[in-house]
Amino acid sequence: MFRASLRSPIFSLRSSAAQSLIASRVIAARYLSQEARAQIQNAVESSPVVLFMKGTPDLPECGFSRAAVQVLDLHRVPPEKMKTYNVLADSELRSGIKEFSDWPTIPQLYVNGEFVGGCDILLGMHQSGELENLLVANNVIPKVEEETEVQAASA
Amino acid sequence: MINLADLEAAIRTALPVSHLEIEDQSSGCGESYAIVLVSEAFDGKNTLSRHRFVNDLLKAQIAQMHAFSQKTFTPKQYEDYLAKQC
Numbered sequence: 001m002f003r004a005s006l007r008s009p010i011f012s013l014r015s016s017a018a019q020s021l022i023a024s025r026v027i028a029a030r031y032l033s034q035e036a037r038a039q040i041q042n043a044v045e046s047s048p049v050v051l052f053m054k055g056t057p058d059l060p061e062c063g064f065s066r067a068a069v070q071v072l073d074l075h076r077v078p079p080e081k082m083k084t085y086n087v088l089a090d091s092e093l094r095s096g097i098k099e100f101s102d103w104p105t106i107p108q109l110y111v112n113g114e115f116v117g118g119c120d121i122l123l124g125m126h127q128s129g130e131l132e133n134l135l136v137a138n139n140v141i142p143k144v145e146e147e148t149e150v151q152a153a154s155a
Numbered sequence: 156m157i158n159l160a161d162l163e164a165a166i167r168t169a170l171p172v173s174h175l176e177i178e179d180q181s182s183g184c185g186e187s188y189a190i191v192l193v194s195e196a197f198d199g200k201n202t203l204s205r206h207r208f209v210n211d212l213l214k215a216q217i218a219q220m221h222a223f224s225q226k227t228f229t230p231k232q233y234e235d236y237l238a239k240q241c
């Protein structure tokens with residue numbers, strides 16, 4: 001549904017670039033320059049919680065990114081401990097982060113520099129309670145009673 | 156884009172499958188799939204490493220899609236999952 005807005009910049013401007021993007025993914029990390037890798041490493045460590053997404057938290061441009069933002073919101077991750085990067089605004093980051101994480105899709109969540117997973121994993125961990133444990137263990141959110149999640153959901 | 160039969164064939168040749176559901180969520184353009192995959196190959200792997208494993212096996216196929224969503228179970232987990240649904 002967000003396809004048109006999301007595709008057009010890449011495919012209309014540089015279809016050859018899009019093809020090399022696919023090719024580079026097959027060859028994986030080898031084509032990520034030292035400099036690009038260092039920049040992404042900085043981004044990954046720029047905040048306790050880092051989310052690479054399509055769009056912004058206020059205006060997600062993909063349903064999967066929206067879901068990731070909503071789950072983090074449910075857990076009341078404080079804004080000062082979270083940073084998001086819009087990969088649609090930076091095509092180098094968009095391809096780079098996939099190679100960096102060895103993960104083919106966006107969104108991607110990092111907590112304290114560790115790759116956690118994409119949307120499926122995030123939702124699964126949310127349902128099982130693992131996400132809350134992870135966030136608590138990493139001092140992102142305080143340990144709270146069971147009820148908080150329900151309240152946050154209705155808020 | 157990739158068609159459902161090719162995706163299914165790729166999955167079945169890549170690992171032992173005890174149950175597989177593939178849902179085409181793309182309204183026909185072949186760029187968005189969600190799968191439920193049950194395999195003994197997932198034994199002893201956590202979710203992240205299962206997904207990485209599948210991503211790796213289907214690298215060529217996923218590169219041709221816009222969206223790919225997966226649920227992964229071991230045969231035992233899938234039994235428990237079905238039992239809970241009833």
